[in-house]
Amino acid sequence: MSIREKILMDGYMILEDVFSKEELLGCKNEVNKYIRDNKTLKNAGGISIPDFIKKDGLKKTADLKNNNKIHDTLKEIFNGDDYRFCSHNDIGINRVVGWHKDKLNGEVSKYETVNIWKEHNGKKHEILKVLIYLEEHSNNNDGLKVVPLSHLNSKINPKGHIQLKPKVGDVIIFDQRITHRGMDRQVRYPRILISFGFGKNNIFTDNFEKGTVIRQNKQNKI
Numbered sequence: 742m743s744i745r746e747k748i749l750m751d752g753y754m755i756l757e758d759v760f761s762k763e764e765l766l767g768c769k770n771e772v773n774k775y776i777r778d779n780k781t782l783k784n785a786g787g788i789s790i791p792d793f794i795k796k797d798g799l800k801k802t803a804d805l806k807n808n809n810k811i812h813d814t815l816k817e818i819f820n821g822d823d824y825r826f827c828s829h830n831d832i833g834i835n836r837v838v839g840w841h842k843d844k845l846n847g848e849v850s851k852y853e854t855v856n857i858w859k860e861h862n863g864k865k866h867e868i869l870k871v872l873i874y875l876e877e878h879s880n881n882n883d884g885l886k887v888v889p890l891s892h893l894n895s896k897i898n899p900k901g902h903i904q905l906k907p908k909v910g911d912v913i914i915f916d917q918r919i920t921h922r923g924m925d926r927q928v929r930y931p932r933i934l935i936s937f938g939f940g941k942n943n944i945f946t947d948n949f950e951k952g953t954v955i956r957q958n959k960q961n962k963i
Contacts, residue, residue: 744817748869752892753905753915759810760873760910768802769875772832772933775799782960786927787835792957794830802832805873806937811912818914819867819941827868827950828957829938836934837927840899842891843870843917843938849952855944857918858895867941868949872913875933879908883924883932891920 747754775781775790775798782789790796794803806826816822829843845853855861878884888902897920907913915921917938924932938953940946 744814745820748818748914748916751889752919753887753889753913755905755907756810756814756912756914757908758910759808759912760805762909765873765875765909768805768935769933771799771801772834772875773931776834784833785836785838787833787837789834789836789960790832791960792828792830793832799832802935803830805935806830806871811871811914814914815869815871815939818869819939824867824939824941825946827938827940827946827953829870829936829949829953831936831957833923833934833936835927835932837924838922840897840920840922842895842897842920845949845952845956849956852948852952852955854948857945858893861944864941864943864945866918866945867943868917868946869914869939870917871937871939872915873935874907874909874911874913875935876930877909879906881906883928885913885915886922886925887915888920892916892918896920 744754775796776788782791793799815824844857857866872885874884882904884907885905886902887905888899899920905913923934940949
């Protein structure tokens with residue numbers, strides 16, 4: 742099964758050994774310093790840093806999105822290079838969020854002008870999230886939980902979910918419509934998650950990016 746077939750079928754994959762521990766430790770130190778020195782957004786019991794690629798002091802972490810191995814994989818999934826970084830980017834620290842799908846919600850949902858589970862003028866929703874944990878999750882249940890195949894419908898139902906256990910340096914790639922959640926309880930150690938969004942160049946990505954930019958701009962008025 743090709744990488745593209747796996748994403749289309751299961752909705753997720755783990756790309757192993759993308760980053761070194763030393764590289765991610767540098768990012769972790771950078772994030773911790775940013776938190777100490779700057780006002781941050783309290784969110785879901787933890788901290789969120791939306792649109793962090795524009796923040797001074799987070800350059801190493803922002804540069805993770807340019808990794809060649811990630812983009813070689815994205816080209817396989819998107820069946821070419823007709824895709825783009827679609828502005829979604831955030832850092833989450835110790836956030837506890839329930840089961841959900843990454844889509845436009847609340848006041849920005851109006852920008853979702855076409856049904857994201859149906860074709861529109863021969864185009865399909867193809868937006869992927871790239872997740873990078875800065876801590877080890879191979880030996881605990883505090884990493885991402887996903888419901889395979891749930892990206893194919895709009896229902897949020899955790900039945901049949903599986904626990905992913907990425908190592909430090911692994912990258913999780915998933916269809917953003919998949920039902921998922923992170924840790925289900927607060928933990929005593931800092932848990933830092935880096936997220937980036939990439940989408941095929943079509944109306945689905947246009948809509949999502951428009952709503953995302955507006956949401957992130959509003960969140961940053963703290």
